[in-house]
Amino acid sequence: MARPTSRRSLRFENLEDRQMLSSGGPSSQAQYMLQLINMARTNPQAAAQWVSNNVTPEVTSTLKHYNVDVNAVKQTIANSNPLPPVAWNSNLASAAQGHSQDMADNQYQSHTGSDGSSSDDRIKSAGYTNANSSGENAYAYAGSVDNAMEAFLYDWGVSDAGHRRNLLQPGVSANDSFRDVGIGIVNTGGKLATGKIGPVIVTQDFGSQPNAQAQLVGVAYSDNDGSQFYTPGEGAGNVRIDAVNLDNGSTASTTTWDSGGYELPLAPGRYKVTASQNNVVIQDVNVTIGTVNVEQDFVLSNPWNGRSLTSAAPAAVRTVAAAAAVAPKAVAVPTAAPASTPTTTAASTTAAPNFAFFAPSDWKGPVSGTPTVQAAKLAPTTVTPTVSYQPALANWTTWKAKSV
Numbered sequence: 001m002a003r004p005t006s007r008r009s010l011r012f013e014n015l016e017d018r019q020m021l022s023s024g025g026p027s028s029q030a031q032y033m034l035q036l037i038n039m040a041r042t043n044p045q046a047a048a049q050w051v052s053n054n055v056t057p058e059v060t061s062t063l064k065h066y067n068v069d070v071n072a073v074k075q076t077i078a079n080s081n082p083l084p085p086v087a088w089n090s091n092l093a094s095a096a097q098g099h100s101q102d103m104a105d106n107q108y109q110s111h112t113g114s115d116g117s118s119s120d121d122r123i124k125s126a127g128y129t130n131a132n133s134s135g136e137n138a139y140a141y142a143g144s145v146d147n148a149m150e151a152f153l154y155d156w157g158v159s160d161a162g163h164r165r166n167l168l169q170p171g172v173s174a175n176d177s178f179r180d181v182g183i184g185i186v187n188t189g190g191k192l193a194t195g196k197i198g199p200v201i202v203t204q205d206f207g208s209q210p211n212a213q214a215q216l217v218g219v220a221y222s223d224n225d226g227s228q229f230y231t232p233g234e235g236a237g238n239v240r241i242d243a244v245n246l247d248n249g250s251t252a253s254t255t256t257w258d259s260g261g262y263e264l265p266l267a268p269g270r271y272k273v274t275a276s277q278n279n280v281v282i283q284d285v286n287v288t289i290g291t292v293n294v295e296q297d298f299v300l301s302n303p304w305n306g307r308s309l310t311s312a313a314p315a316a317v318r319t320v321a322a323a324a325a326v327a328p329k330a331v332a333v334p335t336a337a338p339a340s341t342p343t344t345t346a347a348s349t350t351a352a353p354n355f356a357f358f359a360p361s362d363w364k365g366p367v368s369g370t371p372t373v374q375a376a377k378l379a380p381t382t383v384t385p386t387v388s389y390q391p392a393l394a395n396w397t398t399w400k401a402k403s404v
Contacts, residue, residue, distance in 0.1 A: 029232055133176070137166055141197060142202055181206050182204070223301045224301065235256070241264060
């Protein structure tokens with residue numbers, strides 16, 4: 001199997017139900033998937049626990065069919081080096097949503113669009129230009145957002161675990177890792193037994209651009225179900241986020257999307273970050289921003305600070321010791337992962353880094369007859385060993401590297 005020409009770009013497809021963007025940000029379902037992605041990147045041990053705790057009987061049957069060593073996969077995830085979180089990018093989201101819808105409309109699954117476009121073509125057309133790395137994940141047979149993430153973390157039926165590697169980026173340093181993501185979700189209402197794609201289609205498009213500013217990212221939510229993690233419907237919109245630079249007093253502000261998520265580009269420095277609603281302070285924390293994204297969540301169901309926002313702004317102080325970066329709940333502060341060296345084709349001689357992506361062997365087209373071909377080339381489906389079309393699913397492991 002060919003390997004990518006650079007450590008900086010892996011591409012795989014993931015799919016999830018269709019959601020409309022709200023206030024420029026993700027839907028609650030896309031926000032939930034974003035939180036799961038960032039849990040996997042920033043806190044691999046938590047992701048390993050999550051993926052082992054959320055196994056349904058259908059997933060168990062699929063794992064058994066593919067002879068997946070569940071404990072080995074869990075250990076691999078847990079031992080991954082943490083990476084910075086990715087920030088929501090509306091251009092990547094547009095590309096991802098368009099591709100998910102195209103697959104739903106034309107009943108196919110592939111990295112190649114019905115118009116012959118590649119993932120690079122789509123993200124460039126959507127306005128994400130000058131990328132020095134990018135990636136795409138897609139899954140057209142998910143039962144839910146959770147099921148899609150399980151499929152990519154377990155990566156059943158894929159010999160090189162490319163979907164998982166795209167999420168965790170082993171061997172990639174923090175500064176070289178993906179910075180941005182867009183997620184496209186389409187609900188088809190289809191059933192696996194009918195041979196149609198769905199019922200949930202998800203595309204994730206990842207990317208990074210040179211000289212990008214680090215962002216403070218996170219979500220404000222009420223933990224109504226007591227899970228200690230964001231779930232759809234818990235997000236709090238219009239929560240004000242203020243970041244005051246402790247050295248020069250400058251302030252950057254934003255408000256949360258309807259989903260509860262937010263992002264705020266910040267220059268390197270020490271900040272007092274305050275979340276407030278209706279001029280009442282929910283919480284303020286000290287955060288240090290460097291060259292990579294940092295995550296900070298705010299849980300509105302916890303006790304509030306209660307101060308008036310007008311009394312919460314700190315004065316600039318130049319002599320205090322640098323405050324430690326505050327890790328978000330259940331999210332580890334990212335550390336740099338060791339860089340890896342490509343061992344296949346020579347790097348490009350151009351100034352821009354050479355990169356490649358994994359894509360499945362080309363296949364697309366309308367569903368006809370049995371669902372064997374539809375599931376075979378890319379999508380790991382949740383099935384039981386007694387279903388007649390299971391043996392053909394092994395063909396999903398056929399991948400090839402394509403130079404970008």
